[in-house]
Amino acid sequence: MALPANSSRFRIGVDLVGVDRVARLVTDHEGALDELFTEREQAHWRRKRQRFQHLAGRFAAKEAVLKAFGTGLRQRMRWTDVEIISGAGGRPEVLLHGEVAEQARRRGLEDLDLSISHAEGLAMAQALAIWAPER
Amino acid sequence: MATTEIQSAVQEAVVGALGVGEDEATPDATLMDDLGAESIDLLDILFRIERSTGVKIQASDLGEYIQGGIPDDQFGDENGIVSEQGLEQLKKVMPQIDPDELRGKLEAEKVITLFTVGNLADMVAARSGGASG
Numbered sequence: 001m002a003l004p005a006n007s008s009r010f011r012i013g014v015d016l017v018g019v020d021r022v023a024r025l026v027t028d029h030e031g032a033l034d035e036l037f038t039e040r041e042q043a044h045w046r047r048k049r050q051r052f053q054h055l056a057g058r059f060a061a062k063e064a065v066l067k068a069f070g071t072g073l074r075q076r077m078r079w080t081d082v083e084i085i086s087g088a089g090g091r092p093e094v095l096l097h098g099e100v101a102e103q104a105r106r107r108g109l110e111d112l113d114l115s116i117s118h119a120e121g122l123a124m125a126q127a128l129a130i131w132a133p134e135r
Numbered sequence: 136m137a138t139t140e141i142q143s144a145v146q147e148a149v150v151g152a153l154g155v156g157e158d159e160a161t162p163d164a165t166l167m168d169d170l171g172a173e174s175i176d177l178l179d180i181l182f183r184i185e186r187s188t189g190v191k192i193q194a195s196d197l198g199e200y201i202q203g204g205i206p207d208d209q210f211g212d213e214n215g216i217v218s219e220q221g222l223e224q225l226k227k228v229m230p231q232i233d234p235d236e237l238r239g240k241l242e243a244e245k246v247i248t249l250f251t252v253g254n255l256a257d258m259v260a261a262r263s264g265g266a267s268g
Contacts, residue, residue, distance in 0.1 A: 021175055029182035035193060036178075063174060070215070071207075071244055078195050103207075 008134065013067025013127045015060040020121060022059050023052035036062070036079045044086065056123035057116040058084045065094055065114065068129035069103060077103075084114070092116050094127075108132030136188060136263050138256075145256040148183035152176050162253030163231065170252075180255070190263045200258050201228055201246060211243035229254050 026032045033042055041058060048054040062082040071077070081100035087093035092114050096104050104112075111130040116123065142162070149160040153170050166172040172180070174194065181192050202210050203224040210221040217225065221243070222234040229249055 017173075017175060025175060025179055025182075029179070029186075031185075032178065032182060059175065076195060076199065078193070 009131050011068050011070055011129050011131070013064040013069070013129070014124070015063035015067065016122060016124045017056050017060045017063070018121060019053050019056040019118070019123055022056040022123075026052075026055065038080045038083045040085065041083060050118075053118050053123060057118055057125060060123045060125035061092060061094075061114055061116050061127070064125040064127040065112065065129075066100075068112070068127040069100070071103065084116075138260055141188060141260050141263065142253075142256045144184060144187040145180075145252060145259055148180045148187065149252055149255075151183055152179035160252055162256065163251055165249060165251050166255065167248045167250070184255075184259055188259060188263060190259050192258065192262060197247065197250070197258075200261075201225070201250065203227065207243070215243050217241045217243050217246065225249075228257070 026036070036059060037045065037055070045051060045055055045058070061084045062079055065082045066077075076099040078098055078100075081096060081098040083095040083097060084092050085095060094112050094114055096109075096112075108131055109129060110132055111128075113128045114125060116125045118124070146157065146160050149155065149166070149170065149172075150157055153160070153172055153176055155170055159170060164170055166177065166180070177197070178194055181194065181197075185191050201224075202221075205220060205224055209218060210224070211217055216239060217237070219238075222238060222241070225232055225237075225246065226234055229251070231251065231253075232249060
């Protein structure tokens with residue numbers, strides 16, 4: 001079965017980050033939490049036992065989503081435009097806001113899936129974005 | 136704040152965040168390709184600069200500064216390659232680049248990889264109201 005080498009309809013994004021690295025960032029810099037995480041994400045984080053592991057997973061998830069968009073953090077986009085919430089059964093779900101939501105609408109985002117994992121002081125996330133076929 | 140003070144503050148922030156030597160964090164070193172910074176490191180660098188200079192720059196401001204407010208669909212073509220207008224803008228904020236070399240092949244999402252320690256110092260100087268260069 002022949003598969004296309006590259007399809008613009010499907011794009012994955014992966015990110016891997018050290019839990020300590022994220023912990024150091026938010027501990028050292030007072031404004032980091034607010035720049036990176038929405039109020040809802042922060043409230044959820046405060047209830048967690050493995051706080052920094054959870055936070056690192058959420059950070060990796062935001063990065064993975066932006067990579068699946070193929071843009072990284074472009075002008076007017078904010079980290080809080082990508083909000084990660086816990087859906088049914090604890091599965092992470094993505095809510096898009098602001099410029100990222102606008103990009104998704106403009107470019108025809110059809111679906112977005114996300115998975116997060118942690119091990120050995122690392123957090124990893126993978127996102128899959130499915131875009132409308134080009135006309 | 137004098138330009139030399141800003142340059143020192145930026146270099147100190149880069150050294151502190153990335154754990155590289157001062158001899159590596161030179162003005163012409165690119166933050167991502169040469170010094171290995173990832174997006175979380177860029178955040179760390181920006182917070183350190185804010186602490187030492189008082190100049191607040193958010194990660195998203197970097198994109199705004201580099202792209203100069205040019206809409207995405209004008210900055211890059213339909214294949215995501217930086218347009219002529221985009222290259223002109225990049226030459227203003229990253230004077231070290233050679234547009235002739237990059238024309239037709241620079242992907243818009245890779246632009247940030249060309250951003251140097253010196254470019255960041257210029258941005259901080261511009262934001263602080265001081266002279267750049």
